[in-house]
Structures are given as structure tokens and as C-alpha cells.
Amino acid sequence: AQKVTQAQTEISVVEKEDVTLDCVYETRDTTYYLFWYKQPPSGELVFLIRRNSFDEQNEISGRYSWNFQKSTSSFNFTITASQVVDSAVYFCALIPFDSWGKLQFGAGTQVVVTP
């Protein structure tokens, strides 16, 4: 069985501060995919990134960066120089590599960015 833990329920920052969201996962599978999704106040779920377990290289996309560490079963997400538009709930998710079906989501972390 898989489990994804996002221990931070809510993080509040002032604009331009950096914010790091923690994600810790448990799985017995040796190969799997990890994901981050964003859910803004409008409610839709927006795909941000997929990372496979073979590749531990960190990834940067604009102000977003991800730190995958297999040794600690963590896949953390950092928003650099946060903006008000970053206010949203962010979900980490996992699926075994060759598995039909469900993304196992964490509980989500609410990020509130104030001007």
C-alpha cells in the first residue's frame, strides 16, 4: 500500500519569501512516479510535475523547484520569490510505475501568500 504524507497543513508567507512544501511517501514498490498538483481557489487541479523514481536529479521550472531524495522518501517542492497568485492548495501524489488506477494523494498543504 502507498501513503503520502504532507505534514504541513497551512503555510503563510509574505510576497517574495520562499516557501518549501514537504512531501514524504511510503511504498513497497521499487519503481514509481511522484507528482505535484496545484489547486487554486477556483478549484481545478493543475498538474505541475511528474518525476520517476529512477531519476533523482532536482528539477527547476521558473520559480518552482523540486528536490527528490529517495534515501529519505521525500519529494519536496519550493516556490522561490512567492507571489499572491501562488496562493493555493498543493498536493503531492504517488503511483507505482506500472499500476493502473489511482493517484495516491497527500492531504494537501494550503499556501497563503499575502502582499
Added chain:
Amino acid sequence: DSGVTQTPKHLITATGQRVTLRCSPRSGDLSVYWYQQSLDQGLQFLIQYYNGEERAKGNILERFSAQQFPDLHSELNLSSLELGDSALYFCASSTRGTGAEQFFGPGTRLTVL
């Protein structure tokens, strides 16, 4: 815009009623997934179809059923509705059936009164 469409956007109904939620996947995507999001349960996977066939089942109640049609759109049927069924229902689609990133529609907000 993910390219996944869901109708209706909002649905208000009474206990005991039956409703149908509709989803059209992104062009070219063969796989459709249904999820339920509620405050107490979070995001819960319900069911997956791939090219018309059911491929995976999650925490889907017996009162709920789904299908995927030859044109690949999908419908989620919820019957004998209870207050606790009030939630946001998402449809997602992906190109592949396994391990692929899933692109979510805007959701249907169901309120059962």
C-alpha cells in the same frame, strides 16, 4: 485549461435522488479517472476506464457506477444520494493507462440537500 471538460459545473439535488455527471477527456486520451474530493476524506480515487474497459476500482460505493462510451466520454452515475455524497467530483484523463500524468477537469460540485 487542461482540455478535460465536465458538466454540469454545479448540481444541487435532494436526498434519494439520482444524478449523472459527464466527462469528456482530452483529445487522444484513452484513460478516464473519477475522483471525489470532500473535506473529511480528501481526494479519493473512485474508478478508472481505459478505452471503454474498467481497469481499476477504488473506494466507490455500490450506489455509484460509471461507464466509458465508444467516443471515450465517461459518465458517473450517483443514486440514492445521501447528504454525505456532497463533494467535488473530478474527472481526469491520460494518454496511457498506467503511471501517466493525469489531467483534471474543472470538477462538478454536487450539493445534496
